Amino acid sequence: MTRTQQPAPQEAEIARPRTPLLSRDRIVAAALALVDAEGLAALSTRRLAAELSVSGPSLYNHFATKDDLLDAVVDSVMGEVDLSMFDAPHDWRTALHAWARSYRAALTAHPHLVPVLAQGPGRRPHALRLADAVFGCLVDAGWPRGQATRIGALMRYFVTGSALGSFAAGFPDDATLYTAADYPHLGDAHRLAEHRRTIDQGAFDTGLDALLDGLELRYRRLP
Amino acid sequence: MTRTQQPAPQEAEIARPRTPLLSRDRIVAAALALVDAEGLAALSTRRLAAELSVSGPSLYNHFATKDDLLDAVVDSVMGEVDLSMFDAPHDWRTALHAWARSYRAALTAHPHLVPVLAQGPGRRPHALRLADAVFGCLVDAGWPRGQATRIGALMRYFVTGSALGSFAAGFPDDATLYTAADYPHLGDAHRLAEHRRTIDQGAFDTGLDALLDGLELRYRRLP
DNA sequence: ACCTGAACACCGTTCAAGT
DNA sequence: ACCTGAACACCGTTCAAGT
Numbered sequence: 279m280t281r282t283q284q285p286a287p288q289e290a291e292i293a294r295p296r297t298p299l300l301s302r303d304r305i306v307a308a309a310l311a312l313v314d315a316e317g318l319a320a321l322s323t324r325r326l327a328a329e330l331s332v333s334g335p336s337l338y339n340h341f342a343t344k345d346d347l348l349d350a351v352v353d354s355v356m357g358e359v360d361l362s363m364f365d366a367p368h369d370w371r372t373a374l375h376a377w378a379r380s381y382r383a384a385l386t387a388h389p390h391l392v393p394v395l396a397q398g399p400g401r402r403p404h405a406l407r408l409a410d411a412v413f414g415c416l417v418d419a420g421w422p423r424g425q426a427t428r429i430g431a432l433m434r435y436f437v438t439g440s441a442l443g444s445f446a447a448g449f450p451d452d453a454t455l456y457t458a459a460d461y462p463h464l465g466d467a468h469r470l471a472e473h474r475r476t477i478d479q480g481a482f483d484t485g486l487d488a489l490l491d492g493l494e495l496r497y498r499r500l501p
Numbered sequence: 502m503t504r505t506q507q508p509a510p511q512e513a514e515i516a517r518p519r520t521p522l523l524s525r526d527r528i529v530a531a532a533l534a535l536v537d538a539e540g541l542a543a544l545s546t547r548r549l550a551a552e553l554s555v556s557g558p559s560l561y562n563h564f565a566t567k568d569d570l571l572d573a574v575v576d577s578v579m580g581e582v583d584l585s586m587f588d589a590p591h592d593w594r595t596a597l598h599a600w601a602r603s604y605r606a607a608l609t610a611h612p613h614l615v616p617v618l619a620q621g622p623g624r625r626p627h628a629l630r631l632a633d634a635v636f637g638c639l640v641d642a643g644w645p646r647g648q649a650t651r652i653g654a655l656m657r658y659f660v661t662g663s664a665l666g667s668f669a670a671g672f673p674d675d676a677t678l679y680t681a682a683d684y685p686h687l688g689d690a691h692r693l694a695e696h697r698r699t700i701d702q703g704a705f706d707t708g709l710d711a712l713l714d715g716l717e718l719r720y721r722r723l724p
Numbered sequence: 725a726c727c728t729g730a731a732c733a734c735c736g737t738t739c740a741a742g743t
Numbered sequence: 744a745c746c747t748g749a750a751c752a753c754c755g756t757t758c759a760a761g762t
Contacts, residue, residue, distance in 0.1 A: 296743095298745060323736060332746070335737075339745050344736065393616035396662070398671010406684055409672075414686035425707075427693070427700060431668035432659075432708030439619070439662025445654035448621010449632075461629055463637035470650070477650060484648075485655030488715025495714055496707075519762095521726060545754060555727070558756075562726050567755065 299332055302340050302350065309351045310388070318390045321348070349402060352395045356404035358384040364411040370419035370497075371490050374429075377412065378437055378486055385441030396438040420500065429493065436485060446470040446477040522555055525563050525573065532574045533611070541613045544571070572625060575618045579627035581607040587634040593642035593720075594713050597652075600635065601660055601709055608664030619661040643723065652716065659708060669693040669700040 308329050313321050323344055324334040341347040360380035363373045385392055399405030409430060416426035449467040456464040470477060531552050536544050546567055547557040564570040583603035586596045608615055622628030632653060639649035672690040679687040693700060 296745095300745080322734085324734085333748075334735095335739090335748085336746050338737075393665065397666040398668065400671065401673060401678060403683075406679075406687065409690075410684040410687050417686060423689075428704040428707045431700065431704035432663075432711075434668055435662035435665075435704070435708060436655075436659050437662070438665060439658035439660070440655075442616065442658075442661055442665065443620040445621065445657055448623065450624060455624060456629075460626075461633040463640060464629065464633050466646075467632070477654065481651040481654035482658070484651045484719075485658060485712065488655075488719065489708065489712050490715070491718055492711025492714035496711065519726095523726080546756080547754070556729075557754095558729085558758090559727050561756075 300330060300336060300340055305330065305337060305340055305347065306350050306354055309347060310354060313351065313390050314388055318394075348394060349400065352391055353402035353404045355384055355388050355391055355395065356402060356408060358387070359404075359408055361408060361411045364415045370415055370421070371494060373415050374412070374433065375486065375490060378433060381408075381437045382441055382482060385437065389441060389443070392438055392442045396434075396442070421497070422500075425496075432489070436489060440478070440482045440485070444474055444478050445481060446474040523553060523559060523563055528553065528560060528563055528570065529573050529577055532570060533577060536574065536613050537611055541617075571617060572623065575614055576625035576627045578607055578611050578614055578618065579625060579631060581610070582627075582631055584631060584634045587638045593638055593644070594717060596638050597635070597656065598709065598713060601656060604631075604660045605664055605705060608660065612664060612666070615661055615665045619657075619665070644720070645723075648719075655712070659712060663701070663705045663708070667697055667701050668704060669697040 305326070309321055309326055312326060312329060321344075323337050327334045327337055330336075337347065341350070359377075361377065363376040366373075368376075385395070395405070399409055412430050412433070413426055416429055417423060421429065447470075449464075449470045451468050451471045453468040456467050458465065461467075528549070532544055532549055535549060535552060544567075546560050550557045550560055553559075560570065564573070582600075584600065586599040589596075591599075608618070618628070622632055635653050635656070636649055639652055640646060644652065670693075672687075672693045674691050674694045676691040679690050681688065684690075
């Protein structure tokens with residue numbers, strides 16, 4: 279191959295490489311907006327393509343399958359989780375507390391994706407980095423590796439469970455449903471949905487503190 | 502209307518009411534088996550109907566929509582959760598511990614349904630009965646109603662989160678994925694899936710005990 | 725009352741064709 | 744390289760028709 283002063287001469291012979299209509303980032307952003315607005319079921323390749331003003335099959339130039347696209351969407355959410363507390367010199371409890379709250383915030387902003395992302399990190403880089411940071415923090419603090427694994431797991435259980443669905447909003451706002459004969463203790467359940475945000479956040483904070491209290495008891499008993 | 506000795510005489514004039522091919526129970530059982538075996542995506546009205554040797558639209562004689570059918574499937578799983586500990590004279594911690602383990606067992610037996618059932622009880626009788634029993638137990642034990650609500654919520658977060666997806670199986674069994682440069686602490690992650698059952702169960706039990714320890718600290722501080 | 729086939733407006737994905 | 748229309752094998756649901 280001889281060098282020329284003109285860059286890539288053979289490109290001049292084929293059609294002008296006009297800037298592509300799509301990119302992976304544009305597709306992921308549109309997919310995330312669609313899922314947030316209308317739920318996972320609304321994410322069809324045809325609907326998403328329409329949103330981007332292209333035809334359905336165009337997406338297959340950028341993602342091999344719809345599942346691959348969904349993977350990218352999910353990992354973009356995982357990238358929103360703050361991990362900076364694991365770089366600072368905090369004790370494990372302080373770091374885990376801050377991380378869990380940031381993790382929950384990222385997930386509750388995109389609740390329809392929680393069932394997908396709760397399947398585990400898979401090969402998603404942001405999800406793997408998160409798991410690495412949490413495990414590293416616990417091991418560095420002196421937790422045995424087996425215990426550190428379990429703590430990473432149980433924290434994920436709690437955070438994903440709290441983001442999967444609102445507890446308060448799960449009870450229909452229909453007073454006639456909670457008859458004393460059938461459900462003697464649910465007389466006020468129809469008013470739960472009203473205070474949805476505070477109840478869910480309060481339950482999460484109570485659970486997180488209780489969980490960390492319980493873990494700290496075990497930490498003190500370590501040899 | 503005059504009574505006759507023969508029952509329902511007008512029935513004799515129309516075609517013999519042969520025993521129906523379908524019933525709600527048969528449909529629910531087949532749907533549950535299908536979802537357990539092949540996942541939520543495999544549950545289509547046409548596929549389910551084929552499994553039952555009828556044609557697709559037949560199902561609409563027994564359920565108004567596919568969502569109604571799914572509701573019935575989910576509530577049948579909730580019916581498998583043991584609530585008997587709430588009738589016996591146990592302290593709240595003992596009862597909650599036994600209930601949480603039974604709850605998790607029912608859900609892990611049908612993991613594909615967890616995202617649906619974690620949306621809350623809705624109008625499903627078994628799910629409402631469960632919420633009623635837990636809340637009643639806590640209030641009877643002396644927990645203030647606001648705290649009892651939060652504990653009901655956080656327990657659901659933890660149990661559904663633990664059943665939503667295996668922690669261990671979320672890490673691909675591919676040693677080349679966990680390069681030291683990218684993930685310095687995940688060197689052994691490819692071996693997690695091997696011990697999937699014990700890791701997940703161990704993490705759940707550790708978390709449950711830690712959670713109950715933390716709640717007991719708060720219980721002792723109650724006025 | 726309960727089941728059927730045909731029909732409607734959707735799906736994900738492949739592929740040959742265009743630039 | 745990237746986008747398109749046509750096509751294939753699917754969806755949930757409605758409805759008129761059969762018994």
